[in-house]
Amino acid sequence: MSIKFDGWDREDYRLSQSEIDAAVDSLSPQERKDIEFAQAQVKNFAQIQRASMTDVEVETMPGVVLGHKNLPVNAAGCYVPGGKYPLLASAHMSVITAKVAGVPRVITCAPPFQGKPARAIVAAQALAGADAIYALGGIQAIGAMAIGTQTIDPVDILVGPGNAFVAEAKRQLFGRVGIDLFAGPTETLIIADEIGCDPEMAATDILGQVEHGPDSPGVLLTNSEAFARATMKEIERLLEILPTADHARKAWETFGEVIVAESYEEMVRIADDIASEHVQVMTRDPDYFLKNITNYGALFLGNRTNVSFGDKVIGTNHTLPTKKSARYTGGLWVGKFLKTCTYQRVTSDDASALIGQYPRAPFRWPRRALCRSGRAQRADEGMSEGGMRLAQAPGFRLDGRRALVTGAGRGIGLAAAAALAQAGAHVTLAARTGAENEAGPGADR
Numbered sequence: 001m002s003i004k005f006d007g008w009d010r011e012d013y014r015l016s017q018s019e020i021d022a023a024v025d026s027l028s029p030q031e032r033k034d035i036e037f038a039q040a041q042v043k044n045f046a047q048i049q050r051a052s053m054t055d056v057e058v059e060t061m062p063g064v065v066l067g068h069k070n071l072p073v074n075a076a077g078c079y080v081p082g083g084k085y086p087l088l089a090s091a092h093m094s095v096i097t098a099k100v101a102g103v104p105r106v107i108t109c110a111p112p113f114q115g116k117p118a119r120a121i122v123a124a125q126a127l128a129g130a131d132a133i134y135a136l137g138g139i140q141a142i143g144a145m146a147i148g149t150q151t152i153d154p155v156d157i158l159v160g161p162g163n164a165f166v167a168e169a170k171r172q173l174f175g176r177v178g179i180d181l182f183a184g185p186t187e188t189l190i191i192a193d194e195i196g197c198d199p200e201m202a203a204t205d206i207l208g209q210v211e212h213g214p215d216s217p218g219v220l221l222t223n224s225e226a227f228a229r230a231t232m233k234e235i236e237r238l239l240e241i242l243p244t245a246d247h248a249r250k251a252w253e254t255f256g257e258v259i260v261a262e263s264y265e266e267m268v269r270i271a272d273d274i275a276s277e278h279v280q281v282m283t284r285d286p287d288y289f290l291k292n293i294t295n296y297g298a299l300f301l302g303n304r305t306n307v308s309f310g311d312k313v314i315g316t317n318h319t320l321p322t323k324k325s326a327r328y329t330g331g332l333w334v335g336k337f338l339k340t341c342t343y344q345r346v347t348s349d350d351a352s353a354l355i356g357q358y359p360r361a362p363f364r365w366p367r368r369a370l371c372r373s374g375r376a377q378r379a380d381e382g383m384s385e386g387g388m389r390l391a392q393a394p395g396f397r398l399d400g401r402r403a404l405v406t407g408a409g410r411g412i413g414l415a416a417a418a419a420l421a422q423a424g425a426h427v428t429l430a431a432r433t434g435a436e437n438e439a440g441p442g443a444d445r
Contacts, residue, residue, distance in 0.1 A: 012151065013136045015117060020133060023122035035088070035124050041315035042092045046100040050334045063351025070338045072102035073178070075153065077145030078130070079160035080110040080121050082137070087161075088124040093317045093332060094160045095128035101337035106130055107155065109145060111137020138162075142169040146177045159332055161319055180332045184322035186212040187297075188307060189219045189276035191267060191289060194227045197282035197303055202227075203234035205280055209307060210251035211244035217255040219274060221267055228258045268292045275326040278307045295326045399424035 015023075027035070057067035078094035081087050091108065098106045108130045110121045117135040125133050134152070136144060142162075148154035157178035158170055170179045188209035192202050202220060210218040222228050235252060239245050261267045268289065271279060275295035283289065286301040293299065297320030298310050311318045319332035346352045403425045405417040421427050 010135075013134045014151065015122060015133045015135055019117065020122060020126045023117065023119040024126055026119045027123050031120065032123075032127075035092075035120075035127055038089065038313040039092045039096055039124075039128055041313060042096050042317070043100060045315035046097050046317075046334050050100055053335060053338065053340075061351070063346060063348035064355065065345040065347060066342065067344075068340050068342045070340050072104070072337055073156040073339065074103070075105040075107070075155040075157075076103045076337060077142075077155035077158045077177075078106060078108045078125075079141060079145075079158065079162055079166060080108055080125065081160070081162045081166070082110050082113055082118050082121050086110075086113055086118040086121050088118075088121045089312045089318060090160055091121060091124035091128050091130075093319055095125060095130050097317060097332060097334055098159070098337050099129045101334040103337050105153075105155075107132040107134065107145065107152070109134045109136045109141035111135075111141070139165050139169040142166055142173065146173045157337065159319065159336065178336075180319055180336050181321050181329055182323070182325060183319065186210075186216045187277035187322050188217070189221060189271060189274055189279045189296075190282070191221045191271060191279065192227065192231075192282040193222055193284055194224050195284040196286065197227075199227060199230035199234045201303060202231045202282070203238055205307060206231075206256070207235060207238055207242060207248050207252070209278060210256065211242070211248040212251075214247050214250040215255065216247075216251045217257070217276075218252060219257040219259065219276065221259045221261065221270055221274075223261050223263065223267060225260050228260050232258060264288055271296070275321075275324040277320045277322045277326070278310070280305070280307050295324075297321045297326050297331050401425045402428065404428045 024032075053070050055067065055069050057065060059065050076094075076098040078091070078098065080090045080094070091110075095106055095108060106129070108125045110118060110125070110133075112118065112135050113121075122133060122135075134141065134144075142158060144152050145155050146158055155177060157180070158173065159180040161183045162170075164184075167183055171182060173179070186209055188206060190197075190202050190206055206218040206220060210216045220228060220231055222231075235256075239249050239252070242248055259270060261270055264283075264285075271289070271293050272295040277297040278300065279289075279293065279296040279298070280300040281289045282303040290299060290301060298316060298318075300307050300310060310316050317332045320326075321329050321331060346355065398420060401424070403417075403420045405413060405420065405427055417427050
């Protein structure tokens with residue numbers, strides 16, 4: 001597939017250390033300085049986010065300890081797009097974030113550019129700390145990282161943006177591996193009024209995002225019809241001189257919108273319904289929208305805060321939810337590489353007995369009615385089955401009730417059936433074989 005789609009073939013798609021060193025050495029002093037500055041901002045904010053996530057351990061009642069740990073996945077695969085243009089910022093956003101989260105193995109894939117590895121992307125991947133770098137793009141890269149090959153061990157999570165084919169590959173592989181989110185075309189929503197913005201700025205910032213592709217939506221939301229009409233005129237003027245006008249015009253004419261609302265309150269409701277990837281607020285009171293909007297990928301507040309800052313260098317992550325998925329998820333961040341896993345510990349016999357007696361609702365039996373031998377503290381009587389003690393708890397009766405127990409041919413299933421029968425229930429067993437059914441205690445068949 002790499003030969004078919006990228007015209008790229010080699011015995012091993014993993015770049016050697018000498019190839020990586022050559023890419024880094026090819027950077028001019030200014031290029032390296034720019035990459036290092038951007039990566040420092042991304043790393044700093046990722047570290048702040050990681051510090052906000054603390055492990056927890058607390059004694060919730062005497063003898064009962066509950067906790068959770070934030071554990072990094074063991075391996076992450078980071079896709080960096082670059083078939084048309086080398087988008088090296090995606091290397092900062094994915095590799096650095098995974099490393100700050102504590103992922104021990106981070107591999108990256110990026111397509112070749114003009115018949116060879118994209119030197120700037122390779123350099124950014126290396127400077128970000130990638131453990132292995134592959135010159136491989138498209139769905140073949142996604143499949144290799146998720147499923148594995150003879151030379152690539154599979155990862156636990158896939159992250160990073162890409163074209164529609166990359167997005168679909170990630171969608172189909174979700175479940176086999178984790179993914180960051182389902183990413184679609186770039187989206188932008190400009191929320192502006194006549195006090196916080198001028199029409200030329202609004203038009204420039206809309207076109208600065210819709211030029212990403214012919215299917216990129218750009219929306220202006222304002223409370224002034226005059227401002228809306230002036231901005232539309234500016235957009236038409238700029239489309240006559242913009243070098244990327246072909247893509248931008250198609251996107252604007254097909255997916256562009258201008259919405260005039262009555263009030264800030266209505267603007268918030270509309271913005272939450274749109275749930276845009278990028279929301280740029282240039283109004284008299286940007287903080288009103290910070291306090292009230294709930295659905296967005298990233299918020300850019302004030303006319304000094306351009307969306308491209310977040311795309312490239314300011315420090316927040318540019319891998320963001322699209323297609324209304326901001327209703328239920330944020331963008332890529334250290335938390336995407338972490339699993340919050342709970343644990344519990346009971347430290348006294350009294351606590352074990354107390355917890356074990358719940359619940360007492362009909363059709364259930366207490367935890368202490370079926371437990372390891374010697375752990376039922378107030379059991380009247382019992383029988384042993386496979387190292388288990390089957391105990392009838394005081395007051396636990398199911399006289400006349402019917403119960404179906406599946407997997408009751410052996411082990412805990414058989415023990416559960418016995419406990420129910422002891423409590424007076426009519427038990428029907430669903431075992432693997434007829435012989436196992438015959439072995440079940442107290443069963444109605």
